[in-house]
Amino acid sequence: MDQRPEPSDRHLSDRRSDGRPARGPGWRYSRAVLRSRLAAVSRPGWTVAVAALLSAVAAVLINQHLFPYLSINNDEALYRLQAQTLAGGDLFPSAPPSAESYAPWLATVVDGHYVLKYTPVIAGLLALSLVITGGTAAALAFVAAAAVGVTYLVGIELLNDRRAAAVAAWLLALSPLTVLHSAMLLPYLPVLVLSECVVLGLLRGLRTRHRPPLIGAGLALGLAAAVRPYDTVLVLGPLVLWVVCRGARGRRWWVLRWVGTGLVAPVALLLGYNAAATGNPFQLPFALLEPDDKLGFGVRRLFPTDTAHRFGVAEGIAAIGDHLWLLGAWACGGVLLAVLSAATVARRRLSAPALAVGAGALLLIVGYVGFWGAWNAADLWGGTRYIGPFYLMPVLVTLVLFGARGLVDMASAWPRITGLAAGAGLALSAFVLVVALQDNMTFTRRDRDLSNMIATQAGPMLVIVPVDPAFLMHPTSVVSNSPTLDDRVLYAVSRGQADFDVVADHPDRPAYLLRLAIGYNRTLASSSAAQLERLRVVHSASVDVGITASVPAGARAARIEVTGGGRRSSFPVNPDQPLVGRLTISPDGVDTTGLGFRPKVSDVLATKDRSVTLRLFYTPSADGRERLLDWTDLPVRVDSRQAAVRVLVPDSQVGAVGSGVTPTIRLSAG
Structure with a gap:
């Protein structure tokens, strides 16, 4: 008769009949602990x-x-950028040449990188x-x-x-x-x-x-x-x-x-x-x-x-x-x-x-x-x-x-x-x-329309955005870049003659101008209008730039203000008729006679940047308080060696979305 003792559990195989590991006493103990804690x-x-x-x-x-x-809180885009930067292994987003043209919301440039707020x-x-x-x-x-x-x-x-x-x-x-x-x-x-x-x-x-x-x-x-x-x-x-x-x-x-x-x-x-x-x-x-x-x-x-x-x-x-x-x-x-x-x-x-x-x-x-x-x-x-x-x-x-x-x-x-x-x-x-x-869904629909308008353009593109203050991610997170600045759509803030450097740095990207209505998507009552225009550089001894604009019905007064070359000239505009005028830009400055005669002129701080800023104001009959209706920059760079100027001018409008007051100043070369 076999007198060998019965085998204990610790002598049993640790594998089941199908070859997979068996769940031993440790597993049963863990399950028991889990059940007891859940029961508690x-x-x-x-x-x-x-x-x-x-x-x-x-x-x-x-x-x-x-x-x-x-959301409409611009800080969200900042936190997203910061998270993307950290996930990529960097503490700060790198700042490329013309760093301020790509500045994120409330960022400052320090030693070749952006310091976020x-x-x-x-x-x-x-x-x-x-x-x-x-x-x-x-x-x-x-x-x-x-x-x-x-x-x-x-x-x-x-x-x-x-x-x-x-x-x-x-x-x-x-x-x-x-x-x-x-x-x-x-x-x-x-x-x-x-x-x-x-x-x-x-x-x-x-x-x-x-x-x-x-x-x-x-x-x-x-x-x-x-x-x-x-x-x-x-x-x-x-x-x-x-x-x-x-x-x-x-x-x-x-x-x-x-x-x-x-x-x-x-x-x-x-x-x-x-x-x-x-x-x-x-x-x-x-x-x-x-x-x-x-x-x-x-x-x-x-x-x-x-x-x-x-x-x-x-x-x-x-x-x-x-x-x-x-x-x-x-x-x-x-x-x-x-x-x-x-x-x-x-x-x-x-x-x-x-x-x-x-x-x-x-x-x-x-x-x-x-x-x-x-x-x-x-x-x-x-x-x-x-x-x-x-x-x-x-x-x-x-x-x-x-x-x-x-x-x-x-x-x-x-x-x-x-x-x-x-x-x-x-x-x-x-x-x-x-x-x-x-x-908030209304705000999102507006941003979706804006994003879709830009996305319909084929291939890589450079989109320059005139905004005040001059930061990306504002007034919408749609105009945001990733830390690597290699997205199909690259956004840059319009900064006068610095725009020429941005365009030159990306010769493989067609340049566009994205114009957003003042106060875009700020509140439900704000305008959500936006326009996308193709840009081209005009290089000549002098460049004529056509200007058209109009003000809302019921305005009792209007004026257009042209700032450039250390002077600010203000011209009255008939609020009942569309404005049709012309600027002539040369190495000597800006000739504004195409907008009218005897403007109100004041001196402003002169800078090396010869770019021109246009602002359109109107006064509603309801309250008599003058308001800024629209503004835009016209980047200008003087070529002294050839006695010529380069002007970055809209060539054609390729898209428009939104409702409310639209950007009304239209510029064209010739």
């Missing part, structure tokens, strides 16, 4: 998982279908998505899901109630402000997630006495401060102060040590980037282009040629009032959420850390009275009407957390009234979201 997830946690998944899907779909040409933290996340997936959708989905999930976890720490925390997460997910910005390449939602990670890490680290959450809080704090330092100080300052003074309870240096450990890496990277970008580790690139783009009151500019805007306390209060008014509609539940939040505070239903978070939101509101960017966005530009009060994104978190606490309490006391109020709040949010989607 609460019902509110599962609902939040659904909200996070839906938010991620919505972010991708809205980005692809609503924002294929990005913002630090590359958000662009780094987008670049990672580009490298792994080839697009930015994965990054958007991740941020959208993280915003919902982290709000839930922060709610548990602050409210000590999973149900209320889940309600807060859903309120954030359903807020039109979150829905729209989850689909944009902008920093406001990612910084919100980072700020919440700081709150979560600090509170969880204090509660569990574990080091990793504190290290994570320091890492998130450093990244958030690198992107939006002012917001980070205002929003998180009260909570950090509470942690240091009260929350640590004898463990202050232990907490600071591990939070500081997390801060080391982002601070070191930020200092290194600043040194590479500005030459000073402690100077951000934000104000490198324009020093007057800063906090506080006084004269403010976004770029060197910008109009001097006088920003005072009254403007700051008006701007933050506009943002708060809009937040009442762009937060899920609107004003009801604010009322519930106030009631929650009044009923003392919040812990000290929660009150510190609320104090941070109030501090942000007060602090933004002194930030002219909010005034620029709400009043000078007006884009907040279409993409929401994005500067108050941190306040939205406080509203949903405090409002969720009040909503759950209200549901326990008055379930029927709560149901009606919640239904009304959801209906308001749905209405605001639908209107916002429709408005």
